[in-house]
Structure formats: structure tokens, C-alpha cells
Amino acid sequence: xxxxxxxxxxxxxxxxxxxxxxxxxxxxxxxxxxxxxxxxxxxxxxxxxxxxxxxxxxxxxxxxxxxxxxxxxxxxxxxxxxxxxxxxxxxxxxxxxxxxxxxxxxxxxxxxxxxxxxxxxxxxxxxxxxxxxxxxxxxxxxxxxxxxxxxxxxxxxxxxxxxxxxxxxxxxxxxxxxxxxxxxxxxxxxxxxxxxxxxxxxxxxxxxxxxxxxxxx
Amino acid sequence: xxxxxxxxxxxxxxxxxxxxxxxxxxxxxxxxxxxxxxxxxxxxxxxxxxxxxxxxxxxxxxxxxxxxxxxxxxxxxxxxxxxxxxxxxxxxxxxxxxxxxxxxxxxxxxxxxxxxxxxxxxxxxxxxxxxxxxxxxxxxxxxxxxxxxxxxxxxxxxxxxxxxxxxxxxxxxxxxxxxxxxxxxxxxxxxxxxxxxxxxxxxxxxxxxxxxxxxxxxxxx
Amino acid sequence: xxxxxxxxxxxxxxxxxxxxxxxxxxxxxxxxxxxxxxxxxxxxxxxxxxxxxxxxxxxxxxxxxxxxxxxxxxxxxxxxxxxxxxxxxxxxxxxxxxxxxxxxxxxxxxxxxxxxxxxxxxxxxxxxxxxxxxxxxxxxxxxxxxxxxxxxxxxxxxxxxxxxxxxxxxxxxxxxxxxxxxxxxxxxxxxxxxxxxxxxxxxxxxxxxxxxxxxxxxxxxxxxxxxxxxxxxxxxxxxxxxxxxxxxxxxxxxxxxxxxxxxxxxxxx
Numbered sequence: 157x158x159x160x161x162x163x164x165x166x167x168x169x170x171x172x173x174x175x176x177x178x179x180x181x182x183x184x185x186x187x188x189x190x191x192x193x194x195x196x197x198x199x200x201x202x203x204x205x206x207x208x209x210x211x212x213x214x215x216x217x218x219x220x221x222x223x224x225x226x227x228x229x230x231x232x233x234x235x236x237x238x239x240x241x242x243x244x245x246x247x248x249x250x251x252x253x254x255x256x257x258x259x260x261x262x263x264x265x266x267x268x269x270x271x272x273x274x275x276x277x278x279x280x281x282x283x284x285x286x287x288x289x290x291x292x293x294x295x296x297x298x299x300x301x302x303x304x305x306x307x308x309x310x311x312x313x314x315x316x317x318x319x320x321x322x323x324x325x326x327x328x329x330x331x332x333x334x335x336x337x338x339x340x341x342x343x344x345x346x347x348x349x350x351x352x353x354x355x356x357x358x359x360x361x362x363x364x365x366x367x368x369x370x371x372x373x
Numbered sequence: 374x375x376x377x378x379x380x381x382x383x384x385x386x387x388x389x390x391x392x393x394x395x396x397x398x399x400x401x402x403x404x405x406x407x408x409x410x411x412x413x414x415x416x417x418x419x420x421x422x423x424x425x426x427x428x429x430x431x432x433x434x435x436x437x438x439x440x441x442x443x444x445x446x447x448x449x450x451x452x453x454x455x456x457x458x459x460x461x462x463x464x465x466x467x468x469x470x471x472x473x474x475x476x477x478x479x480x481x482x483x484x485x486x487x488x489x490x491x492x493x494x495x496x497x498x499x500x501x502x503x504x505x506x507x508x509x510x511x512x513x514x515x516x517x518x519x520x521x522x523x524x525x526x527x528x529x530x531x532x533x534x535x536x537x538x539x540x541x542x543x544x545x546x547x548x549x550x551x552x553x554x555x556x557x558x559x560x561x562x563x564x565x566x567x568x569x570x571x572x573x574x575x576x577x578x579x580x581x582x583x584x585x586x587x588x589x590x591x592x593x594x
Numbered sequence: 595x596x597x598x599x600x601x602x603x604x605x606x607x608x609x610x611x612x613x614x615x616x617x618x619x620x621x622x623x624x625x626x627x628x629x630x631x632x633x634x635x636x637x638x639x640x641x642x643x644x645x646x647x648x649x650x651x652x653x654x655x656x657x658x659x660x661x662x663x664x665x666x667x668x669x670x671x672x673x674x675x676x677x678x679x680x681x682x683x684x685x686x687x688x689x690x691x692x693x694x695x696x697x698x699x700x701x702x703x704x705x706x707x708x709x710x711x712x713x714x715x716x717x718x719x720x721x722x723x724x725x726x727x728x729x730x731x732x733x734x735x736x737x738x739x740x741x742x743x744x745x746x747x748x749x750x751x752x753x754x755x756x757x758x759x760x761x762x763x764x765x766x767x768x769x770x771x772x773x774x775x776x777x778x779x780x781x782x783x784x785x786x787x788x789x790x791x792x793x794x795x796x797x798x799x800x801x802x803x804x805x806x807x808x809x810x811x812x813x814x815x816x817x818x819x820x821x822x823x824x825x826x827x828x829x830x831x832x833x834x835x836x837x838x839x840x841x842x843x844x845x846x847x848x849x850x851x852x853x854x855x856x857x858x859x860x861x862x863x
Contacts, residue, residue: 169646219530219577220570221537221549228570231563234683236377243685310440317442318538323676323685328444336635336766337642339773339795342456345449349441356440452767455774463760543736543760543771553675554761557740560678560702 160343166334173330174351180244180326181313184251188312189305191252192259197289199260200267210260217257222318225250230322243322251319255312262304266297299370306363310356317352327351377563384564387555391565394551395572401539401547402532405468409475409532410525414514416480417487421509431480438477444538446470451542463544470542471535475528479521482528486520487513519592526584530577537573548572619822622687628665630656631672631686635764637789638847639692639710651847655709656690658839659814659830673764675740678703681815688816688827692783694742695813704818706827707863708811709834711854712783714743716802717791722778727803732756736768736777742810743781769796781805785848809854831856 195214199207217225230246233239270293278292279285320329331348335341419431438446447470451461461469490513498508518525537549544550552569556562622628632652634640640650648669660667672680677691681703692712695705718724722733730747731754737744739761751757760777762768765786771777773796782790784804791799814827834840835856844853 163644165645216574220573221534223537223549224566224570224573227566228563230683231566231679234685235563235679238377238684240684314440314442317444321676323670323672323680325671328442332764332766333634333642333646335770336764337646339770341452341770345445345453349437349445349449352442352445353437353440357436360440451776452770452774455771455776458775460774460776540739541763541767543739543762543767545739545759545761553739557675558698558745560682560699562679562682 160340161338162334162340162343166338169334170327170330170347170351173325173327176244176324177313177316177327178355180247180251180316180319180324181309183248184255184316185309185312187248187252188255189259191256193263195256195260196263196267200264214253214257214260217254222250222254222315223321225254226318226321243319243324246322247316247319247324251312251316254315255308258308258311259305262301262308263297265304266301267293269300270296302370303363303367306359306366310360310363313356314352379564380561381564383559384555384561384568387559387565388568390555391548391551391568391572394546394548395576397546398533398536398548399576401464401468401471401536402529405471405475405532406525406529408468408472409479409528412472412476413479413483416476417483417517418509420480420484421487434473435477435480438474439481443470443474443535444541446473447535447538448541463539463542464546466542467536467539467544467547470538471532474535475532478528478531479525482521482524483517486517489520490516522584522588522592526581529580529584533573533576533580617822618687618817618820619826622665622823623663626665627668628656628660628663628688629668629670629686630659631670631677631680631689631691632656633674633677633691634669634671635673635766636692636786637793638785651710651843652690652692654843654846655834656688658834659688659690659827662830662833663826674738675763678815681817688814688823690814692812693815694810695815696742699815700818702818703815704820704824705813705815706824707831708813708856709831709840710812711856712785712810712812713854714746714781714805714807714810715784715787716779716781716805717772717787718779718800718802719772719775719777720798720800721775724779724802727805729802730757730779730781733778734758734760734776736760736762736771736780737782738765738768739763743783743805743807746805746807747781769799772796773798781807783810811856 195210199210204211226247229250230243233241233246274296275288275292278288283291316326317328319326320332325333327348331344335344338344416431416434419427422428447467450470450473451463451466454461494512495508498512499505503511536547539547540550540553545554548569552565556565559565630652632640632648632650634642634648634650636650636652638650640648640652643649648671653669656669657667670680670686672686672689672691674691677689677693678699680686681689689703692710693699693705695708699705716724716727716730718729722729724730724733730750735747735751735757737747737759744759744761748759751759760771762771765782768777768780768782769790772780775798779802784801787801790796791801814831816823816827818824834843841853844851
């Protein structure tokens with residue numbers, strides 16, 4: 157088991173892949189969350205009828221495999237429009253909308269969980285819509301939504317393993333490249349899997365802890 | 374405006390093959406769901422059993438399933454376990470990978486659902502003379518499944534979407550695999566994958582609709 | 595007002611795009627970089643060295659081409675199924691990726707004259723105890739998805755009426771599955787087969803037989819309407835052979851023996 161030809165160089169190569177995984181995830185989750193909040197609030201404000209087009213488009217991102225989304229957008233941008241956009245940008249773009257689609261649902265759920273009476277009380281105290289959203293809804297909805305949001309962010313990190321189809325060498329792809337050369341599948345896969353686990357597990361635990369703590373009061 | 378010429382008829386000519394693939398996709402998803410629910414119930418039982426070893430088995434399973442990519446789990450089910458001389462066909466590898474994932478997520482959902490069922494119910498069932506397993510099966514389990522019905526529907530959708538990962542273990546009978554094979558032959562990437570996307574979309578909508586009908590029937594009281 | 599702006603913008607965009615699509619050969623020379631699609635999963639044609647840097651026959655070939663053009667080469671690692679999409683989407687200029695010049699592909703991209711020709715071999719797992727290529731009948735056979743070999747095997751299986759093809763995503767996965775005994779045999783180029791069997795990475799593999807296929811001629815490829823560049827590629831391949839560079843690269847990456855003959859008797863190109 158410990159007789160291996162993996163060198164320090166190879167571990168650095170893996171670390172580089174891990175960095176790309178983190179970068180893609182961070183960019184997509186950040187932008188996707190902003191977009192998701194925007195869409196979520198919009199959907200809640202304008203009502204289900206007017207929001208139907210947005211709901212439909214966002215629903216597509218949740219109803220077809222991410223792999224197909226990536227292949228399709230990549231083919232459309234590159235082959236049909238012939239735009240010079242890097243695979244990295246395509247990956248971040250698709251994952252951003254993928255995140256936004258789930259995030260909009262979470263945000264909507266969060267807003268709906270705030271009792272209407274609380275909001276009416278706020279408005280009757282003279283707060284305008286924006287103040288109501290900012291000081292009443294946001295803090296309360298965040299409590300409800302944060303655990304799901306953490307789950308979503310971790311989900312995006314794990315799903316980012318699929319961006320290899322648009323030629324982004326992230327962690328799992330780096331692992332496969334090393335397997336090609338070194339032929340130690342089990343050991344290398346374990347290292348790769350361990351990396352995801354080490355990042356995901358503590359954050360998931362934190363999410364669980366927050367959920368428990370906040371649901372008690 | 375576009376210099377690209379779409380060739381939809383070339384891609385549409387392959388629709389029958391793709392629909393056959395869609396059937397295999399459904400087959401894998403349904404089997405993985407049935408097995409996943411059964412295993413998840415067992416894992417939940419392990420966690421409630423109070424036995425340290427059984428609890429550790431369940432926790433390890435659940436945490437690995439929830440904290441590593443599904444692609445990794447499927448790849449492991451094929452290439453990883455083969456290092457121990459255990460060989461699974463592409464179909465089996467994909468099925469095992471998705472089932473593993475389903476069981477982990479569902480078990481966590483079940484645990485959440487159990488919290489919503491008052492402890493007093495189990496105690497009253499026991500005081501009526503039911504053995505623990507029977508109390509669980511007849512009193513707790515039905516409620517648990519009902520509370521987790523929505524998460525189960527979501528997991529079913531994910532199971533369908535996850536079948537697309539089978540190509541990494543040389544699965545070529547499912548919808549994604551068939552599409553990729555056709556793409557290698559004809560290079561109509563955009564057209565073929567757009568059609569595949571539409572088929573996946575329809576499958577997911579049918580599942581959601583079906584789940585709503587089932588829910589309306591089962592939970593009307 | 596807005597409408598005029600929009601129309602003006604569209605006109606500007608159209609004229610820009612016509613100016614940019616002058617000629618790919620000019621574009622490459624003026625940009626100073628030649629972007630080659632190479633499959634780095636196909637030793638000894640394309641692979642990675644100990645520092646995980648690109649190396650191999652195709653990598654050197656791309657570097658030579660860049661030298662001839664007076665530009666620097668940029669190697670874009672492209673798995674087999676992605677080669678043509680990578681070109682079509684403008685991510686690369688030229689494919690130097692051991693690509694068989696099939697008529698189906700030529701509908702989409704333009705092929706140069708062949709720059710290499712592969713013979714194919716049947717590689718088996720020792721446990722499968724195979725004597726000749728015909729013993730593949732009824733066995734589980736792996737190949738890299740979308741390759742010439744995979745298409746040939748699929749045809750054979752259909753003819754035999756038994757057996758199973760497993761198309762893996764990469765060549766490495768095929769050999770991994772073969773050494774694990776998940777598949778009984780594979781068909782790959784003699785070069786790849788020898789490199790993998792001799793590497794010592796895969797115990798238990800044997801080269802069984804030559805596969806009775808027409809030699810697999812491989813070509814450089816680029817956009818099919820770029821005649822200027824396609825002409826240049828043809829001449830470049832010719833010059834590589836003429837100057838002895840082809841034989842030199844063969845000796846460097848494949849080893850002893852004569853490099854494959856790139857001409858076909860009794861027919862023009």
C-alpha cells in the first residue's frame with residue numbers, strides 16, 4: 157500500500173486541480189447566490205403567474221443532467237456562435253445558473269417562512285418595502301434558508317467534478333491524469349475522494365449544527 | 374447570422390435509439406430508488422439500534438455518500454472495487470453507484486422525518502404489546518415514508534440525472550451513453566444533446582406529475 | 595434612437611467578423627501561437643512526462659509545425675471524443691491527435707494527407723487465453739469510445755452475433771479495465787499496445803495478434819474551408835518525410851524498425 161511512485165510533483169499537480177475545483181465552486185456559488193436571491197425575491201413579489209417564464213427557465217437547469225447542460229452550452233457558444241470563450245468560463249457560467257436555479261427555490265421558501273403578520277406589523281410601523289426586506293425578512297429567512305444553502309454550496313462543489321467535459325482540469329480530472337501515468341487507481345482515487353470529503357464534511361456538520369440550534373428557538 | 378448549419382434531421386433519425394436508451398435510464402433509476410429506499414431504512418434502523426458497530430457502519434456510509442461526488446462513487450464502484458478482484462458490469466456499477474448515493478441521502482432524510490414523529494407513539498405501541506420491530510414497521514415507518522415523500526421525489530429526479538454519469542464506466546445503453554455514441558459517429562453534438570436534454574426534461578416532468586398524483590391518492594386523509 | 599444604435603451595432607459587428615475571418619493561416623501567423631489539439635492519453639503519440647508536461651510524437655509534430663510557421667505552439671489536451679468539437683468551437687487551430695481520416699469526419703472537418711499510419715493489435719488478458727484475433731468472438735471487448743477501433747469492433751460483434759463492446763472514455767481506462775480483468779481484450783494500435791505492455795504498469799497483458807483491419811491512416815485536421823492552411827499542412831507532412839524528421843521522430847518515440855509507409859498504391863491522394 158505504501159509502496160508508491162507518487163512524487164511530490166504529482167501531489168502538487170493534484171493540489172492544482174483542487175485549487176481549480178475550489179475556484180470554480182467559489183465563483184459559481186457567489187454569483188449563483190446573488191442571481192438566486194434576485195430571482196427568488198422577484199418570483200415572490202410578482203406572483204406565480206408573472207414569474208412563469210423565469211420559473212420555466214430555471215426549472216430546466218434542475219431537470220436535465222448537468223453533464224448535458226455543460227456539453228450543450230459549450231457546443232452552442234463554441235460551435236454555433238463561434239465565440240472564443242474558455243472552458244473555465246463556460247463551466248462557471250453553467251454552474252452559476254445551476255446554483256441560481258436551486259437557490260431561487262431556497263430563497264422563496266425562506267421568504268414564505270416569514271409569517272405574514274410579522275411583515276404586516278413591520279409595514280404598519282412605517283417601514284417601506286425595502287426596509288421590511290432588509291431588517292425583517294432577510295434575518296428571519298436566512299435562518300430558515302442557510303442550512304439548505306450550505307447543502308447547495310457543497311452540492312455544487314461535488315457537481316463541479318463534471319466540468320472536465322469542457323476541458324477544465326479540476327480535481328477528479330487531475331486524479332484521472334495521474335492514474336493514466338501511474339496506474340495506481342485505488343490509492344489515487346482515495347486521495348481524490350478524501351479531498352472532497354475533508355472540505356465537505358466539516359461544512360456539512362456546521363450546517364447540521366446551525367439547523368439544530370436555530371430550530372430550537 | 375450563424376455560420377453553423379443545423380442538421381436536425383440527421384439527429385432526429387436516431388430518436389428511436391435514444392428512446393430505447395431512455396428506457397434503460399428509467400430502469401436504472403427505478404431500481405436504484407427501490408434498493409436505495411430499502412437500504413436507507415436498514416441504515417436508519419442501524420442508527421436507532423444503539424449498537425455502536427452498526428451505527429458506525431451507517432454513519433460511514435451516509436457521510437461518504439453525502440460528501441463525495443456521485444461521479445467518484447460510480448467510478449469507485451467499477452474501477453475501485455476491481456482492485457480487490459470484484460468485477461461489476463457497467464450496468465451493475467452504475468446501479469450500485471447510484472443506489473449507494475440514494476441510500477445515503479434518503480437515510481439522512483428519514484432521520485429528519487423521524488424527529489417529527491413523537492416518541493410517545495412508539496411507547497404507546499410498545500405498551501400495547503408490540504415488539505420493537507413491529508412498532509417501527511406498523512407505526513413509525515408509514516409516517517416516516519409519508520413525511521419524506523417530497524425528498525424521495527427529489528432523490529428520484531437526481532437518480533435519473535445521475536444515470537448520465539454511467540459513461541465513465543463504459544455504460545453505453547442509457548440515454549446519455551447512446552447520445553454520446555451517436556455523437557462520436559456523426560458529430561452533430563448540439564442537435565443530439567439538445568434532443569437528449571428534452572427527453573430528460575420530459576422524464577423529470579413525468580416523475581414530478583406522477584409523484585403529485587400518488588401523493589394526492591395516498592395522503593388524502 | 596435606440597433602434598439606430600442597435601442597427602449600427604449590428605452592422606459594426608458584421609463588418610468586424612468579416613474582417614476577422616480573412617484566412618486562418620494568416621491569423622495563426624499574426625497571433626504568434628499555434629493551438630494544437632493533442633490527446634495526451636495515447637502513449638507514445640501523446641502523453642505526460644514525470645512532471646506531468648505534454649510529451650510524445652504528436653507533441654513534437656505540433657512543435658515542428660509551429661517552428662515552420664514561426665510561431666510558438668500551445669498544446670491543448672483534448673480527449674478523443676472532444677477533438678472535433680474543440681476545433682469546431684475555435685478552441686484550437688489544428689488537430690495533431692492521431693485522427694483517422696474517415697469520410698464521416700471529413701463531412702465536418704478538413705483532413706490533410708496522412709502523417710502517420712497505425713497497424714492495430716489485439717491485446718488480451720492472460721486469463722482469457724486467446725490465440726488469434728478470432729478468439730475475440732463472444733468475449734467482452736473494450737475500446738476507447740468513438741475511435742476507429744471501437745467502430746470496427748462494434749461491426750465485428752454484430753457480424754459474430756455475440757460478445758459485448760465496452761466503450762470507455764479514455765485509453766487509460768481501457769487498459770486499466772483490461773489489467774483488472776473486467777474486459778477480456780481490446781484492440782489498439784500496435785504502438786500503444788507495445789508501449790503499455792512494455793511499461794510494466796499492466797501485469798498480465800499479452801499482445802495476441804494483429805487485427806485484420808486496413809491500416810489506420812491518421813491525418814492533421816482543421817476547418818474544412820481553410821484551403822490555405824490545408825495546403826500548408828499537406829506540404830508540411832511531405833517535408834517532414836522528405837527531410838527525415840519523420841523517421842527521426844519514429845526512432846525517438848516508437849523505436850526500432852521502419853516507419854509506416856504513407857503512400858497508397860494505384861491511387862492518387
